[in-house]
Amino acid sequence: MPTTPTLILCEQLAAALRGAWRPVAPSAVEWHYFRRLGDAEEGEHRVRGRQVIIYPTGYDNAPETRGEDRYTHQITVHVAERYPDAGDPPRDWVTERVDFVFDRIVQGFDFGRESPDWNPKLITESAVVTVCEVDRLLGAGNLFLSVVELTFSELRDA
Numbered sequence: 001m002p003t004t005p006t007l008i009l010c011e012q013l014a015a016a017l018r019g020a021w022r023p024v025a026p027s028a029v030e031w032h033y034f035r036r037l038g039d040a041e042e043g044e045h046r047v048r049g050r051q052v053i054i055y056p057t058g059y060d061n062a063p064e065t066r067g068e069d070r071y072t073h074q075i076t077v078h079v080a081e082r083y084p085d086a087g088d089p090p091r092d093w094v095t096e097r098v099d100f101v102f103d104r105i106v107q108g109f110d111f112g113r114e115s116p117d118w119n120p121k122l123i124t125e126s127a128v129v130t131v132c133e134v135d136r137l138l139g140a141g142n143l144f145l146s147v148v149e150l151t152f153s154e155l156r157d158a
Helices: 005-021 091-106 134-138
Strands: 028-031 051-063 068-082 122-130 143-157
Touching: 005 028, 005 051, 005 068, 005 091, 005 143, 068 091, 091 122, 091 143, 134 143
Parallel strands: 028 051
Antiparallel strands: 051 068, 068 143, 122 143
16 A cells, blocks of 8 residues: 555545446556556557546645645546447547546545545645547547546645
8 A cells, every 4th residue: 555645545536436436347447657548559449448547647745734734636537438339439429428527537526615534634626627639539549538637635644
């Protein structure tokens, strides 16, 4: 188990999403430092199911009081899923994935008004969303990819 607060938060977010969404294989939620979507030989054609990858992208901390430190965590979430049929993905198929990102990631990780049970001192400061990378969706791999850049603030005992 990691000891770096941002890595701990990545584990907590992945566990919370797994519990709320309950993905069925090959769909999955995991945290990584990086993750290739597909492989070098077949590229994005190998993405199976809906993949949610949570990445730690940075953090800073400073004393808040003599007894607590304030951490600011930057975390990026990728939601990827390949459209399996020939042709362009229909609007309803894309809309379902865009709604998943909003419902499960943006709203699901919104702790601005109410903190999660597993971390009462965590607050979501912002969520910046790339709704869909159209070039990848219309490319050879027909890959839906949404990117969410989250910023959290957390008080931790010093």
